[in-house]
Amino acid sequence: xxxxxxxxxxxxxxxxxxxxxxxxxxxxxxxxxxxxxxxxxxxxxxxxxxxxxxxxxxxxxxxxxxxxxxxxxxxxxxxxxxxxxxxxxxxxxxxxxxxxxxxxxxxxxxxxxxxxxxxxxxxxxxxxxxxxxxxxxxxxxxxxxxxxx
Ligand SMILES: [Zn+2]
Numbered sequence: 001x002x003x004x005x006x007x008x009x010x011x012x013x014x015x016x017x018x019x020x021x022x023x024x025x026x027x028x029x030x031x032x033x034x035x036x037x038x039x040x041x042x043x044x045x046x047x048x049x050x051x052x053x054x055x056x057x058x059x060x061x062x063x064x065x066x067x068x069x070x071x072x073x074x075x076x077x078x079x080x081x082x083x084x085x086x087x088x089x090x091x092x093x094x095x096x097x098x099x100x101x102x103x104x105x106x107x108x109x110x111x112x113x114x115x116x117x118x119x120x121x122x123x124x125x126x127x128x129x130x131x132x133x134x135x136x137x138x139x140x141x142x143x144x145x146x147x148x149x
Contacts, residue, residue: 004104020102037067037084044081055091066092 116124
């Protein structure tokens, strides 16, 4: 899959997002991601990207990164080091279960939303305040609240 399709109708857009989500839900993408990698395997995987998250490019520590499956088990992936790439926690939590096309839409929408917020449009203000309220709820639910900063 290369470029996302051009969609000129909001109803069609809604249907397309639902269609892709249904593919994911009825596909064989599974949460089969709990592996015990050895220290040596972690070093090999970490070195593949020069210690960067393969999604966002942020530095990840060799003993902290999460291993992202390049190919899921259902599509023939293995548990060997050549089938893993390092990701940061945020990217791994948000990205892993989405299909590539779905993730591209999410990125595109996210960048658009970010621009609305940065440009302080009416919609941007609304998204920002709703998003922050949701974030406060999520943060309050965390077992290990992070340091404020
Ligand atoms: Zn990342």
